[in-house]
Structures are given as structure tokens and as C-alpha cells.
């Protein structure tokens with residue numbers, strides 16, 4: 550166990566090998582951690598568990614370092630298996646039955662369904678509910694949809710520490726537990742990827758929640774999430790970042806994501822990039838087929854204009870583009886410009902599908918899709934450059 554604040558200990562697991570999370574949905578190039586915390590006050594409180602493949606290691610360490618018989622209560626901030634997953638195993642290993650489990654109403658429902666057992670002593674809490682544990686009080690703050698309907702934050706009053714669960718986390722097995730002892734470029738890359746891929750669909754709720762937390766005026770000296778490193782130095786920086794990210798965030802540049810069979814759509818994408826650059830817009834290009842899809846979602850999150858191209862195959866887009874479009878649709882990004890392009894041989898549906906999908910996903914799509922037959926010639930490449938210039942003008946106007 551590592552003491553992170555007086556009598557508050559990290560008792561989690563660093564998963565250095567994790568490379569895909571949520572099944573295979575999300576890439577995690579730098580591993581992750583499942584942060585569980587133990588508060589040793591007059592009452593000994595365990596806050597969250599770890600993902601169930603690590604349950605034995607987790608519970609054995611608790612047994613060695615604390616003694617299972619000494620745990621008086623459990624707080625489950627979030628029932629998703631990466632945090633609540635070891636609860637059933639832990640309860641079975643505890644020497645006595647009926648330990649109180651503090652969670653939200655939704656949390657109790659999910660935990661019951663997950664473990665299918667009726668011997669759990671739930672203490673259902675809502676925002677503002679407080680429990681004294683000795684020197685410290687635990688104040689609960691519901692964080693609905695950050696990340697599931699049951700999510701909550703446990704604020705340790707007296708230690709000015711927010712145990713925030715998924716919020717403010719990163720899938721990052723760092724060299725240290727603390728933000729002031731890790732590479733902050735890595736840390737912010739992972740924090741933003743986490744927000745873009747997991748939390749961005751809930752941005753309007755996040756904005757409101759951060760406003761509510763600010764209004765509660767809780768002194769915050771430390772934010773300890775359930776994944777990645779703990780914000781010990783200037784903890785408000787990540788709250789301020791989340792607020793910024795929740796406001797239709799972009800960094801002002803364009804990205805072009807192309808998917809190609811025989812280079813024509815790649816050539817189109819490069820010519821569109823030239824057009825954008827002519828008008829002073831910075832642009833990055835990605836091949837959808839060989840770029841990690843979670844990283845692409847982060848790039849979409851950062852971009853002001855997202856221009857996607859695929860050649861047409863069997864009356865539709867290529868498979869990587871199809872998956873990417875579906876993921877973009879689910880993320881509900883706001884305040885971005887979109888456009889579709891692509892080469893074709895005879896039917897040419899791909900660019901229209903891209904354009905329509907982006908529009909339905911909430912992008913502002915002003916340019917008609919650009920479709921070119923077979924290989925683009927010089928005149929057609931000039932059309933692509935002009936297409937890029939028009940998008941650049943739109944971006945300046947937005």
C-alpha cells in the first residue's frame with residue numbers, strides 16, 4: 550500500500566500489459582491501473598475494488614496489509630467490472646457477513662444484477678450525503694454518466710481529497726502514482742484520449758457537473774481517480790481541462806482521414822491538404838486502415854474540420870472507414886466541420902455516405918461530397934485543392 554494522504558492509501562493494481570480495454574474497443578498503449586483506496590480512520594473504509602481477473606492478487610494484498618477482518622465498510626463509486634468486479638470475491642473472503650456497501654441507487658441495482666446474490670447490505674447514498682468515519686467525513690457526490698448511471702465521487706472531508714473514480718482518470722500505468730512524478734506529455738496524451746474516447750459523448754453533463762462541483766466550494770488538494778495517476782500537484786488543472794474539453798473543444802486545425810485501394814483517394818486527400826494549407830490551415834493526414842482507431846477518435850476530438858475519404862467498394866465505404874464513421878456518430882461531437890470525398894469506378898456512393906453520416910453525427914457539412922472517377926488527373930487534383938480551400942474558408946468563418 551502507498552500512503553497518498555494522511556491515512557489514505559492506494560491499494561490498487563497496475564496493469565502494465567493491458568493493450569485493449571472495453572473488450573477490444575479501446576487501445577491502451579501504456580497499460581492502465583485499477584485504483585482502489587483504503588482509508589484507515591476510526592473506521593477502515595475500502596473505496597472501490599479492481600477488475601476481477603486481479604481479484605485474488607487484490608484481496609491477498611488487503612489480507613496481508615490490512616487484515617480483512619479490519620475492513621468496516623466498502624464504498625463502490627462505480628459498479629463497472631474494472632472497479633466493482635472483485636466485490637463478490639472479496640465478500641466471500643471476509644470473515645463476517647453484512648458489511649455495509651455504500652453506493653448510489655443505480656449502483657445497488659447494477660451490483661445486484663452483476664453478482665446475482667441477495668446477501669449484500671447496501672447503504673444507498675445521494676449527492677450531499679455524509680458519513681463520519683472518525684477524523685474524516687465521507688461526502689458523496691453523484692456523477693451520473695461519468696461514466697455510467699451509477700457513478701459517484703467520494704470526497705474525503707478533512708483530507709480535501711476527491712476519490713473521483715473514472716472522472717479525471719487515464720489508462721496509464723505510470724512510473725509513479727503522482728502527476729508531479731510522471732512525464733506530463735504522456736499524462737496529458739492519455740488523459741485527453743480517455744476523455745475523447747470514453748467521456749466525450751457526455752460532455753454537456755460533464756459541463757454541468759463541473760459547474761455543480763465548483764459551486765459546492767469543496768477545498769480540493771488531491772484528485773485520486775480510479776485509473777492512472779493521482780492529481781497531487783495543482784489538482785484543479787484537470788477539472789479546468791475537463792471544463793474546456795466539455796465546451797465543443799477543438800484546436801483549430803483540420804484532419805484528413807483517407808482509406809484507399811489503389812492510391813487515388815490518397816492522392817485526393819493530399820491535394821485537399823494542399824488547398825487547406827494554401828489558406829493557412831494546419832492539417833494532419835491519417836490512413837484509416839493503418840491508424841489505431843482510438844487514436845483517430847482523439848484526433849477527431851482535437852480537430853475543427855474532419856475530412857474523410859474512402860473509395861467505393863460494393864456500393865459503400867471501405868471497412869475501416871465504416872467502423873470509424875460509426876464510432877464518430879456515437880461520440881456526438883459538436884462544433885466541427887465535416888466533408889466527404891473519394892474515388893470510384895462506376896457507382897461512387899462512398900463520399901456521399903461519408904458526407905451524410907457526418908451530417909447526421911452533428912457535423913456542419915457545407916461542401917457537397919467530392920467524387921472522382923478512377924485516378925484523378927491534373928484538373929481533378931486542382932478540384933481537390935479548391936475543395937480544401939473552400940473548407941478552409943468555412944473553418945475561418947465558424
Ligand code: FEO
Nearest residue numbers: 629631696697715
Ligand atoms: Fe473504469 Fe466506467 O469504468
